[in-house]
Amino acid sequence: MTTERPYGTWESPISADLIAGHRIRLVDLCIDGKDLYWSESRPVEKGRYAIVKRSENGDHETMIPAPYNARDRIHEYGGAAFAVFDGVIYFTNYADQRVYRTTAGNTPEPLTTIDDVRHGDFALDRQRSRLIAVREDTLDGGSEPKNSIAAIALSGDGAGESRILIEGADFYSNPRVSPDGDRLLWLEWHHPNMPWDETELWTGRFDDAGEIVDRTRIAGTEKESIFQPEWSPEGDVYFVSDRTGWWNLYRRAGSEDTNLTPEDVEYGAPGWNLGASTYAVDTDGTLLVRTASNGVDALILLDPKTGERTPITLPSTEIARVVACNGMALAIVASPREANTVVSLDLATRQVAILRHSIDIDIDRDYLSVPGAITYPTSDNQVAHGFFYPPQNRDFTAPAGELPPLIVESHGGPTGSTSTGLEINIQFWTSRGFAVLDVNYRGSTGYGRAYRDALDGTWGVYDVDDCVYGARYLADEGLVDPDRLLIHGWSASGYTTLAALTFRDDFRAGASNYGISDLEAMVLDTHKFESRYLDDLVAPYPEQKSVYDERSPIQHIDMLSSPLILLQGLEDKVVPPNQAEMMFEAVDRKGIPVAMLLFEGEQHGFRQSQNIKRALEAELYFYGKVLGFEPAGEIEAVEIRNLG
Secondary structure (H helix, E strand, O other): OOEEOOOOOOOOOOOHHHHHHHEOEEEEEEEEOOEEEEEEEEHHHOOEEEEEEEOOOOOEEEOOOOOOOEOOOOOOOOOOOEEEEOOEEEEEEOOOOOEEEEOOOOOOEEOOOOOOOEEEEEEEEHHHOEEEEEEEEOOOOOOOOEEEEEEEEOOOOOOOOEEEEEOOOOEEEEEEEOOOOOEEEEEEEOOOOOOOOOOEEEEEEEOOOOOEEEEEEEEOOOOOOEEEEEEOOOOOEEEEEOOOOOOEEEEEEOOEEEEOOOOOOEOOOOOOOOOOOOEEEOOOOOEEEEEEEOOEEEEEEEOOOOOOEEEEOOOOOEEEEEEEEOOEEEEEEEEOOEEEEEEEEEOOOOOEEEEEEOEOOOOOHHHOOOOEEEEEEEHHHEEEEEEEEOOOOOOEEOOOOOOOOEEEEEOOOOOOOOOOOOOHHHHHHHOOOOEEEEEEOOOOOOOOHHHHHOOOOOOOOHHHHHHHHHHHHHHHOOOOOOOOEEEEEEOHHHHHHHHHHHHOOOOOEEEEEOOOOOHHHHHHOOOHHHOOOHHHHOOOOOOOHHHHHHHOHHHHHHHOOOOEEEEEEOOOOOOOOHHHHHHHHHHHHHOOOEEEEEEOOOEOEOOOHHHHHHHHHHHHHHHHHHHOOOOOOOOOOOOOEOOO
8 A cells, every 4th residue: 555645755765875885886897718707896895896706606706805996097987907817817906006916815916016007908918928908107297198008018027017019199998919919909099089089990010029010090080980899710800980970880801891780770889988898709700799779778699791680688778898708798787677787698598697786685676667768859959868767666656736856867978878777876766756857968879970979069058958858848748847847967967967057947956966067177177088078069178268168157156046966076086076166165155055065085976885875865855955845764964055
């Protein structure tokens, strides 16, 4: 039997404690022989990235003890921080960014010798007993880190030495050694491009001294994004290119490129992290490929010679980090009712096994809101996409005639996409009586290059429009309360939140998690990887500084009239804390209800359990005060200035 209670006040088993203490983040995957590996970030261990092995007999073992933390900081977002070859684990340790190696039951030993020289995205050069890796360092004293591809000697007198093989471009990724050990593939790109804007695929040959010679660019032209190059067993090259307007999968044999997937479907992804993979080449040459269409993923086996496709049945709508070796594959999958999960797939039998859930407790499905995909009209006679989550809790109903408050959220990036997997943070809200709209605004991936490029020059305009129009659409459809529209976001979507609250008057309140308030400050005080990102999204700087001022919420506090809560990590190098602090002080001076929580030891995103819990509950408390309802349960109070 259900209890009648107003929206927003429902009791829910999906608590902040559950989210903070029972959820991990699944990161990188690796196969070595018959052993399967993944890394996972554990909030109860202050966000430490542990490496876990699943042996052939099914046993799970944590391979590196605390405080070792397998996380690199290349491009600040890191990725591909560990690899396993012949039972030896190599990983970058977060504290000193040195590469360590270890085997089962042994204490990790440092391999590289200099602190803060970052390495990741490892490949094994067997012939020369060394690792090939992306490297990032500041040893030359330049104004920004230097990126390169380096070789790390594994034995001999020079063991541990990191020697640069390739340099000159602003960024590198995906070094891959050919099956015969004679050649190397890699991606490189230059300012002001991001990897989804314009990248180049290069190959070179190892000479007798192990240097790279005969360097040749084999793909990548103006306005072409190349993603995830791999070798075939025969020495041909696979890569993903958006030269048709969609990220399709190609095979290069000799000097001929063949599009293996000539359709309006995405086979790539934005390269925010090293090691991103949407397909894998098995040892026998079979391709295991993730497809993405209208925000929903699927998995197929693709015979590169015949073009024959075999669908793989998975109860999943989101698939990432695809790897394969010796007839076995790994991937991270999710669905609206299942959070991120590491699964293995026997490519011969199609048998799927669950190896690790990101949430280690069962949640009754009657508490879970299942999203529906929506497409709705937006500004300039275009359309935007999103997923709508209605309130859902088996124990409660709302009074007759009451419409739920709506929280509009959007993904970070801004180049990226919303998840179709179980987002437990969204369920935290829907199970309490909120509706949620998760927006894939123009600029999102998964809908082709034209949709992705629509945000060029319009960030702070189109993303805001798509959030506003989405909220209005749901209100006009009678699905949400038009007087209780809220918006929250993180990082780039935190900027969208601040811009929506400043330049529009549709939202009653909002929450910005490490969001950008000053675009100029972002350009002047961010890390190398994103230092030219806004050239396309906003305008070239400093030539068009006026556009930055025009779109920066901090410059237009006089237009902001909605309550705001800011949540920020104090060690954030992507969006520095002064962004939140400036916004807080300006809103406070104006006399608008405002709150701010600063978290020690947190970078770009909250990883420590106590901070995850506090941030969630603080936002709920804030909305309760602003909208005039009392949330269920005991929640620590938040100091709200100017509340009256």
